[in-house]
Amino acid sequence: MDLDVDLRDLELLDALADSGTLTAAAERLYVSQPALSQRLTKLEERLGVRLFERQGRRLVPNPAGRRMLVASRQVLTELRAATRDVREIRDGRDRRVRFTSQCSTTFQWLPPVIRGFREQQPEAEVRIESVPGDEPISALVEDLVDVALVTKLDRQMDRVQLTRLFEDEMVAVVADRHPWAHRRHVTARDFDDAHLILYDIYDQNRIPATPLPIPHGARPARVTTMPVITDLLIEMVAGGEGVTILPSWVAAPYVTSHHISLVQVGARPQTRVWYCATRPGTQPPHVAAFARELTRQLRQDTPDRPEPAPTQA
Numbered sequence: 001m002d003l004d005v006d007l008r009d010l011e012l013l014d015a016l017a018d019s020g021t022l023t024a025a026a027e028r029l030y031v032s033q034p035a036l037s038q039r040l041t042k043l044e045e046r047l048g049v050r051l052f053e054r055q056g057r058r059l060v061p062n063p064a065g066r067r068m069l070v071a072s073r074q075v076l077t078e079l080r081a082a083t084r085d086v087r088e089i090r091d092g093r094d095r096r097v098r099f100t101s102q103c104s105t106t107f108q109w110l111p112p113v114i115r116g117f118r119e120q121q122p123e124a125e126v127r128i129e130s131v132p133g134d135e136p137i138s139a140l141v142e143d144l145v146d147v148a149l150v151t152k153l154d155r156q157m158d159r160v161q162l163t164r165l166f167e168d169e170m171v172a173v174v175a176d177r178h179p180w181a182h183r184r185h186v187t188a189r190d191f192d193d194a195h196l197i198l199y200d201i202y203d204q205n206r207i208p209a210t211p212l213p214i215p216h217g218a219r220p221a222r223v224t225t226m227p228v229i230t231d232l233l234i235e236m237v238a239g240g241e242g243v244t245i246l247p248s249w250v251a252a253p254y255v256t257s258h259h260i261s262l263v264q265v266g267a268r269p270q271t272r273v274w275y276c277a278t279r280p281g282t283q284p285p286h287v288a289a290f291a292r293e294l295t296r297q298l299r300q301d302t303p304d305r306p307e308p309a310p311t312q313a
Contacts, residue, residue, distance in 0.1 A: 004046040007079075010072035012039055013051070013061075017069050020058040095124040097290040100136045101149040109298060117293045124286040140279055146287045147294065148277040152210075162275040163291070165298045169248045170213050170270045172263040175240050185264035191218035195242030197233060200225040213245040215266050234258050247272075274298070 015025040022040070026033040044050055051065035061069055097117075114126050131139035136148035137156050150162075174180045180190065191214055202210050203225045214220065224242065226232060230250060237244050238258040251262055264270075276295050283291065 005043065008039065009043050010076055012036065012043070013065070013069050013072045014076060016040070016052065016059060017061050020060070022059065095121070095286055097124060097126050097147060097287050098129050098145040099126055099147045099290070100129045100131050100139060100145045102136055102151055113294050113297045116297065117290050120289050120293070121286045126290065137277060140277055146278065147291050149274060149294070150277050151272045151274050160277045161280045162277050163295055165274045165276055165295060167271045167273050170245050170265060170272065171248045171251060172265050173234070173237050173244045173246050173251045174261055174263060175238050176259045176261055177240070178243065178261070180243065180263050181261040183263050185267055187266065188215040188218035191220045194220045195222045195224065196220040197224045197226065197236050197242040197244045199228045199233070201228065213270070234260065
């Protein structure tokens, strides 16, 4: 597929959006102003749309320009990081640990892990990576990350090394006044009339879609997904907009402050097993040290399952 933009076009968009004038952008890029003006004109002709509008003496990105600017800055940032990484690899100074987690709410555990790791490896750097399709095991196999915290195993699990960490429980979270609030547990039938509010990782339009965290056979009346912002999800539930399913350790801190209740899903607790995943074989010392510290911290700080809600009198 032919692209209508190249690296020089991306640098032009970035410089022009920052400086606001062709003259200043040209100085920043060490080219003449007429040459830069001509390059912008040709880019807009190839795309078939204007990217900047004049406001006084300044050129300001319009909606099309802002969209291109987002992409250009992402590409330039990644290229600069890759160039730096390659130079460090060339010089034998690669001290990165690329880490990802299947659940971004687990990042509340990271500060003590990173502190303990840096006491052992003060010159190392931890980078938190997002991976395509929320597939950390594939990212490990493809050398996009070094360490992953995973709970959903896939067909490539035999190609990575897994260290079992802990189990946690997925619970229904409802407002205190909700009919489920005093139930010991809920079943698949209870979801028939429910409005389920979930993180957008459960968006069923994704390919492949992540199964909903509800009992087999449950058919909620409505499902709403939203960004992975726990406070927002809790506020919606506390306001009576619906119910959600969360790890018990994520929801527990909000029980008192937001007047919510945690209810067991199913007659038996709905639990998940978490693993620290790495590539097989001997790891670089800094990667091995990070995996050990992650394992040590999470094994000793296993989230507790909440006590079940009292049955209704």
